[in-house]
Amino acid sequence: MKRKALFLDRDGVVNIDHGYVHEPRDCVFVDSIFDVVRSANHAGYAVVLITNQAGIGRGYFSLDQFQAFTRWMLSEFDQRQARIDQVYFCPHHPQFGLGEYLLACNCRKPQPGMLLQARDDLDLDMEASLMIGDKQSDLEAAARAGVGHRFLFTPRGAERVDLRPGLGVLIEELRELSPWFTQEQTAPTDVNGAPQPRLPTIQHS
Numbered sequence: 001m002k003r004k005a006l007f008l009d010r011d012g013v014v015n016i017d018h019g020y021v022h023e024p025r026d027c028v029f030v031d032s033i034f035d036v037v038r039s040a041n042h043a044g045y046a047v048v049l050i051t052n053q054a055g056i057g058r059g060y061f062s063l064d065q066f067q068a069f070t071r072w073m074l075s076e077f078d079q080r081q082a083r084i085d086q087v088y089f090c091p092h093h094p095q096f097g098l099g100e101y102l103l104a105c106n107c108r109k110p111q112p113g114m115l116l117q118a119r120d121d122l123d124l125d126m127e128a129s130l131m132i133g134d135k136q137s138d139l140e141a142a143a144r145a146g147v148g149h150r151f152l153f154t155p156r157g158a159e160r161v162d163l164r165p166g167l168g169v170l171i172e173e174l175r176e177l178s179p180w181f182t183q184e185q186t187a188p189t190d191v192n193g194a195p196q197p198r199l200p201t202i203q204h205s
């Protein structure tokens with residue numbers, strides 16, 4: 001049987017997006033991220049980071065720095081008994097990339113390349129999988145890749161995002177999704193016919 005996945009954007013979902021975070025001292029983890037990942041682990045989901053890292057292509061930090069930071073981040077999860085299984089990143093930028101990184105690629109979100117790669121590498125059931133992002137482009141990429149359940153994380157007080165109808169569901173706290181992984185997947189469907197979690201705090205877009 002194909003495996004389900006929890007796809008996570010990184011900046012703004014796993015860590016607070018201060019802009020081009022690439023060092024542990026700049027990394028502040030988002031509240032409840034470890035709980036959500038742990039819940040997904042226990043439910044047998046693959047947990048996959050899908051992140052645009054144009055800071056590499058723009059020369060703001062090196063590929064080595066990114067990889068070192070990623071290893072550090074994964075170990076922070078490990079120490080909390082939470083596991084990120086795989087990390088996909090796009091180092092390109094279509095206008096500001098330097099050298100080989102100047103590229104209109106099909107991996108930079110909203111393109112679905114990274115998600116499709118994950119699907120093939122890990123043999124994933126995309127329709128049954130979830131994406132959590134903090135930008136419309138995250139959900140756009142997920143929709144194009146066939147990810148069935150898409151959530152836009154907009155913490156209270158953050159700038160409101162006008163989500164295109166049908167693209168996803170707004171959540172204000174990550175912990176709203178923890179029950180998703182523990183309850184039977186028999187959620188009722190919303191008006192668009194897309195299955196929705198039975199969680200009282202979720203606001204429909």
Ligand SMILES: [Mg+2]
Nearest residue numbers: 009011012134
């Ligand atoms: Mg983000």
Ligand SMILES: [Zn+2]
Nearest residue numbers: 090092105107
């Ligand atoms: Zn790319």
